[in-house]
Amino acid sequence: MKENTNDLFNYALILLFSIRDRPNLEKFDEVDGQSLTPLTMAAIAGNISYVKTLLAQYDIDMEKECNVVFDGLVVYGATALWVASGLGHLQVVKLLVQNGADVNHNTKAQSSPLRAACYAGRLDIVKYLIEHGADINLGNKYNNTCIMIAAYKGHEHVVYTLLKNGDQYQMIKLCAALPSLHYAAECGHLENPIISITVR
DSSP: OGGGHHHHHHHHHHHHHHSOSSOOTTOOEEETTEEEOHHHHHHHHTOHHHHHHHHHHSOOOTTOOEEEEETTEEEEEEOHHHHHHHHTOHHHHHHHHHTTOOTTOOOTTOOOHHHHHHHHTOHHHHHHHHHTTOOTTOBOTTOOBHHHHHHHHTOHHHHHHHHHHSOHHHHHHHTTHHHHHHHHHHTTOOSOHHHHHHHO
């Protein structure tokens, strides 16, 4: 997705300025097989100025779901906040949350913006979303939790943060510690905080 960020942003500008009078900013547009709104395109690009302009001048539905390609897979039902969280655009995440974006709005596969940030290892975004009410214990449709994906990806500081901000033993129970340990070990992350807490 990152390689065509400039193309998406330029396309969004053309789309926005080609519509006369009041643009229909909720209209989906197909770009590279993705269904995107101008807000989602701006979130992909991480363009804070464009996001500010859209939010200030238009009545935007920030919970509009789009289909985006993320890490080579199509994610169905992703919001602009989910996209910004997964791509590591902290300033866009902050602006969307400050303007009322739902920090617990899940994709069709039940992946939250927090889970997207955990997958990417974005500790700054993880902390920000937790501070603004993100549910640490939400699992996706396969019941994989944020802590499980952070362990799988080897993001040790994210795992520590999730454990510190939640009920440690409840979280281990919810994610069924063995799959978390398995995910961590499978990827060679044997110095994982889950292991030290589970062994105690």
